[in-house]
Amino acid sequence: MSDLQISLLGIGAIVIAGVFVFNRFQERKFRRIADAHFKSKHDDVLLDSTANPEKSSLHIDEIVPKEEWRIEPKFEPEEPTFKQPHTEPKWSQEPIVEVKHEEEPIIQVTEEPKFKPQHQQHNEPAKAQQVDDSIAYVATLQAGETIITEDIALLLQQFAALGKPVHWSGQHMQTGAWEEISPAHPGEYEKIRVSLQLADRKGHLSEVQLDMFCDGIQNIAADLQALMDCPEKQPALQRAIELDDFCAEVDVLIGLNVLSHNGETLPATKIRAQAEAAGMKLQADGTFHLLNDDGVSLYSLSNHDEIPFSADNIKHMVTHGVTFLFDVPRAPGGIHTFNSMVTLAKQVAHTLNGDLVDDNRNKLDEKSIATIRQQLSNIYTKMDARHISAGSQRALNLFS
Structure with a gap:
């Protein structure tokens, strides 16, 4: 050789x-x-008889979740008259009770306080919210070695397009504290929780969406050689349907209209003066909102005509009326907040020499208002029984 x-x-x-x-x-x-x-x-999921052995072959990018508007409730008292909800409400009409839909679901992975100390905005990740498994399907990942944000960056992007809100939180390797996981704040974690919301205003979580979610968790667990825990899927899907049915019963939007006499026009500058005197502020959506200390909208005032208000056009705009809107499950304060809106609506009607009317232009008297209050009381009783208080974080998540 x-x-x-x-x-x-x-x-x-x-x-x-x-x-x-x-x-x-x-x-x-x-x-x-x-x-x-x-x-x-900790229980070993691989040996747990309740673990779900199925692995979907579906992928995130292959299927776009179908939007399924649910059939919303309609109040039918003798007085006032309520409007049948429809899938594409236009604020130029005068709804008294209707469900407020949005064209796109608001998917928010992290929620940070509106006002934060300057150093937290740039240097510190937000403290993790408490995982609410009553309205979410929660999976966990635990690896023998550190899980860094870069390891799950692609999955963060994929889950953002899943069609249902997904929330990520991680237990920091050094401090042991739970914090929000965000690409803006890279971190090192020993354990990760991923929660998938069961229902929102687009409907309940579908089997396809849950399969894609579990498939993504299984794949990342295999890549990281991590232990994972994905609960059984069928009980979660049943809870999603039940939760969605309940939400459909209480998801209503109440509107009070102030219209001019005989088609006369009202100057928008006077409307702005009334709104701002009551503490309302013009927002980017073209409506005035009364916000609480946490920045949550209590109720809003919108133009009855099709053109939304803006800082520029309001100086020379005239309109035939305005509509006060009260989003029942999202507004904190319950009947007290509704009474505040009614009081302001009456003041605006008096100042502008307009009429407070329902959808059919029937004047709303005290008897009609009392009927609405009773219906609100029934809704709040149902919500409290499910531990979903109006305006709470749980309600804001569900009715988004």
Whole structure:
């Protein structure tokens, strides 16, 4: 044999030996990780009979969740007259009770306080919200080694397009504190919780959406050699349907209209003066909102005509009326807030010499207002029984 052949044989033997040693090292390392978890108090999902062994072959980008508007409730008292909800409400009409739909679901992975200290805006991730498993399907990941934000960056983007709100939180490796996971604040975590909301105003969580969610969790767990916990799917899907049915019963929007006499026009500057005197502020959506200290809208005032208000056009705009809107499940304060809106609507009607009317232009008297109050009381009783208080974080999440 030549020197070249002998050298090649020697190099091949060294490579084979290196691969064998590396495999033995990886095997011992994985055994140490597995032993550490088997000795802990946490249940091993791989041995849990309740774990879901199915793995979907569907992928996030293959299917766009179908929007299914649910049939919303309609009040039918003798007085006032209520309007049948429809899927595309236009604020130029005069709704008294209707469900407020949005063209796109508001999917928010993290929620940060409106006003934060300057140093937290740039240097500190937000403190994690408490995981609300009563309205969410919650999966967990726990790895033998650190999970960094970059490891799950792609999944963060994919889940954002899932069609239902997804919330990520992680237990920091050094501090042990739970914090929001965001690409803006890279972190190192020993455990991660991912919650998928069961229902919102677009409807309940579908089986396809849940399969895609679990598929993504399973894939990232395999990539990171992490232990995962995905609860059974069928009970979660049943809870989603029940929750959506309940939300349909209480998801209503109450409107009070102030219209001019005989088609006369009203100057928008006077409307602005009345709204701002009551503490309302013009927002980007073209309506005035009364906000509480947490920035949550209590009720709003919109132009009865089709053109929304703006800082520029309001100086020379005239209109035939305005509509006060009260989003029942989202507005904090319950009947007290509704009474505040009624009082302001009456003041505006008096100042502008207009009429407070329902959808059919029938004047709203005290008896009609009392009927609405009773219906609100019934709704709030149902919500409290399900521990979903109007204006609470749970309600804001569900009715988004």
